[in-house]
Amino acid sequence: MTARPTRPWADWTHVLKVDPDRELVSDDTFDDLFGCGTDAILLGGTTGVTESKVERILEACAAAEVPVYQEPSNLDNVVDAPRVDGYLVPTVLNAGDPFWLVGAHKESMRRYPDHPWERTTTEAYIVLNPDATVATYTDADCDQTPADVAAYARTAEHLFGQEIVYLEYSGTLGDSAVLEAASDALEDATLFYGGGIGSYESARQMATLADVVVVGDLLHEEGVDAVERTVEGARDGQREND
Numbered sequence: 001m002t003a004r005p006t007r008p009w010a011d012w013t014h015v016l017k018v019d020p021d022r023e024l025v026s027d028d029t030f031d032d033l034f035g036c037g038t039d040a041i042l043l044g045g046t047t048g049v050t051e052s053k054v055e056r057i058l059e060a061c062a063a064a065e066v067p068v069y070q071e072p073s074n075l076d077n078v079v080d081a082p083r084v085d086g087y088l089v090p091t092v093l094n095a096g097d098p099f100w101l102v103g104a105h106k107e108s109m110r111r112y113p114d115h116p117w118e119r120t121t122t123e124a125y126i127v128l129n130p131d132a133t134v135a136t137y138t139d140a141d142c143d144q145t146p147a148d149v150a151a152y153a154r155t156a157e158h159l160f161g162q163e164i165v166y167l168e169y170s171g172t173l174g175d176s177a178v179l180e181a182a183s184d185a186l187e188d189a190t191l192f193y194g195g196g197i198g199s200y201e202s203a204r205q206m207a208t209l210a211d212v213v214v215v216g217d218l219l220h221e222e223g224v225d226a227v228e229r230t231v232e233g234a235r236d237g238q239r240e241n242d
């Protein structure tokens with residue numbers, strides 16, 4: 001068996017988050033999606049994701065060369081399949097409900113003792129859009145200054161050993177001062193940014209500060225061509241970042 005790379009996300013610039021509970025726009029196919037230039041596909045959504053919906057997409061991914069990761073949103077939709085290159089499991093640092101910080105994780109250890117833990121990593125989420133479903137779901141305290149977010153980022157990296165810190169503005173474009181504070185605070189951890197990326201320019205802008213930009217809604221609302229423009233923007237932003 002070929003060894004899987006360690007920390008592959010350190011080489012990513014753009015991730016496409018596919019919500020198994022949502023459809024592609026008409027005319028788009030999964031083959032279009034796999035050819036859009038993204039570095040990885042992340043299967044995840046906050047609500048309505050079931051095992052069978054994830055499996056349907058994994059079947060479509062069978063021949064795709066792009067890496068496919070699952071980001072399970074609850075205990076009921078973890079799919080253990082060889083096609084899944086890895087599992088990125090959110091832990092929400094600013095969750096009001098500790099279930100989303102550690103409780104769900106403990107239950108997953110109880111329920112899935114034989115899960116492929118060797119290809120499973122946590123992502124330290126900081127949820128920052130109070131109007132997002134994920135904020136309601138986790139009862140997140142989104143009232144965070146740039147200094148707070150920097151402190152969370154350092155906590156994640158230095159105390160909790162997190163390899164990925166994820167600023168989550170799902171549904172809206174985030175505050176670049178907050179993103180910059182997180183970027184400055186981190187040493188080796190990879191900074192993911194997600195939320196409201198809808199154009200070449202917004203992807204470029206966020207990729208000048210984040211290591212990886214995550215695009216979600218755009219795929220389901222405007223389609224693969226629009227996502228391709230964000231891949232170009234992210235690559236250009238990353239070059240400015242280097």
Ligand code: 1GP
Nearest residue numbers: 170171194195196216217
């Ligand atoms: C959502 O961070 C991702 O979890 C991407 O956000 O859907 O707003 O692009 P959008």
